[in-house]
Amino acid sequence: MIVPYQNLKLLHKPLMNKFLYSFTRNLNNSSFILGGDLSKFEKEFANYCGSKFAIGVSNGSDALFLALKVLNIKKGSEIILPAMTYISAAYSILHNNYKVVLCDIDYQTGLIDLNLLKKLINKKTKCIISTDLNGNVVSLKHIKKLIKNKKIFIINDSSHSHGSLDGNGKKSGYGADLACFSLYPGKNLGALGDAGIITTNNSNFRTNLLKLRNFGSKKKFYHDIQGYNFKLDNIQASFLSLKLKHLDKWNKKKSLIAKIYNNKIKNNRISLIKNTQGSSYYAFVILSNSRSKLAKYLNNLNIQTNIYYPFSINQHRSLEKFFLKQNFPRAEKYAKTSLAIPICPSLTNKQINYIVRSLNAFK
Secondary structure (H helix, E strand, O other): OEEOOHHHHHHHHHHHHHHHHHHHEEEEEEOOOOOHHHHHHHHHHHHHOOOOOOOEEHHHHHHHHHHHHOOOOOOOOEEEOOOOEEEEEEHHHHOOEEEEEEOOOOOOOOEEEEHHHHHOOOEEEEEEEOOOOOOOOEHHHHHHHHOOOOOOOEEOOOOOOOOOOOOOOOOOOOOOOEEEEEEOOOOOOOOOOOOEEEEEEHHHHHHHHHHHOOOEEEOEEEEEOOEEEOOOOOHHHHHHHHOOOOHHHHHHHHHHHHHHHHHOOOOOEEOOOHHHHHHHOOOOEEEEOOHHHHHHHHHHHOOEEEOOOOOOOHOOOHHHHHHHHOOOHHHHHHHHHHHEOEEEEEEOOOHHHHHHHHHHOOO
């Protein structure tokens, strides 16, 4: 039996005719850039997330970059970031000429440690990027309590948590000044190419983001500010609108698979991470001090796996100079021991049971 980590072909199969119709419609209309499908998807996604506005952009990395840019904070300001996240978050800070301040994580959830975060906040802190990981969501309510009345912005990186709910039943990113979503093909909500989106309730942020993504222009050839070419293609927006209708169904299937894993995986050489209530299970992560051996064992059984992520931020060659003599033991341990197993909604019961049996037999 072969169990792919993800099977987008099978997931997309029921939507194929609609994809083709949408593609043909856009082709015939020559509607490629900033068209009606983009506006439609932005409204749909904002409504889905419980936000006033959504701004489609080229990808999740550019979303983070623009979110920081629109805050217009002083150069050299400190931006706090969890030590376990994707490298683009750190790059977005550096490319805006800010200082990256790393915070270690809670090893059991992979999320930023709120007790350590409290100690890092100072007068130079101007923004906290709270990163959801593998479907788990950060408690923005608790972060706001830590900030109190200080003028510190919150950007939520929701690239792993499309449709996840927080402890109050609100969608991922709700309560942040801005929330950034990657819509990379493998995400719970993914385009058929690169894409990203930003949500916010701030109308001024929205106005400036619309300009920033389009060379600083809201009206063609009128450039009010210096901007970038970070637009979301209209045709990708049309595909995303189609997929958004199925997101909750897919997330529910993932949740059911996760329940089976949590109940049936029993091996003292493997532990399960603690999932937050309302997780959308972008990935199902297990922890093992024998990660390499386990991954090889599963690969030999034709069960594909993945790692989110093999390095903490301070361990990347391109970034290590910024964190000399700094250690983030829990993030570094998570990078060494975490392994994501298949949890695609297209998994069959036979495949799920095969994964469970294989993990329980690992020695």
